[in-house]
Amino acid sequence: MRQNDVLLDTHIILWAMTKDVKLNTKMRDIILNPNNRIFYSIASMWEVQIKYARKKLPISGVEFMHYCEQSGYHKLPVDDLHVVELANLVRDESAPPHNDPFDKIMLSQAKAEGFTFLTHDPFFRGYNEPCVVEA
Numbered sequence: 001m002r003q004n005d006v007l008l009d010t011h012i013i014l015w016a017m018t019k020d021v022k023l024n025t026k027m028r029d030i031i032l033n034p035n036n037r038i039f040y041s042i043a044s045m046w047e048v049q050i051k052y053a054r055k056k057l058p059i060s061g062v063e064f065m066h067y068c069e070q071s072g073y074h075k076l077p078v079d080d081l082h083v084v085e086l087a088n089l090v091r092d093e094s095a096p097p098h099n100d101p102f103d104k105i106m107l108s109q110a111k112a113e114g115f116t117f118l119t120h121d122p123f124f125r126g127y128n129e130p131c132v133v134e135a
Contacts, residue, residue, distance in 0.1 A: 095126025
């Protein structure tokens with residue numbers, strides 16, 4: 001059976017870490033499916049560290065990384081191909097603006113790598129990208 005590569009949005013990982021009820025059955029099933037290879041982005045670690053420094057999150061980027069490693073998630077570095085792919089993201093002009101640079105780089109990573117991007121962020125509805133799975 002073919003393995004699927006799935007990149008998790010930052011909040012999905014945080015919900016998994018804290019066993020938050022917002023992590024619904026569909027999300028859990030995707031994460032726990034043995035046919036899926038789960039990835040976290042270094043951009044997520046960076047985002048968490050910034051929010052930790054601003055006292056908006058109780059965990060540091062390093063703690064976040066350790067959780068991901070202990071969970072068996074694979075690390076996805078940000079590289080030049082991901083940055084180049086930013087220019088190729090397709091966005092519906094009528095959708096509300098989406099200015100989060102972390103979200104954009106993670107979406108471009110998923111698109112460039114041919115991964116599925118698992119999110120619960122409604123702002124991604126404005127992107128016409130088939131790699132996005134909103135759970």
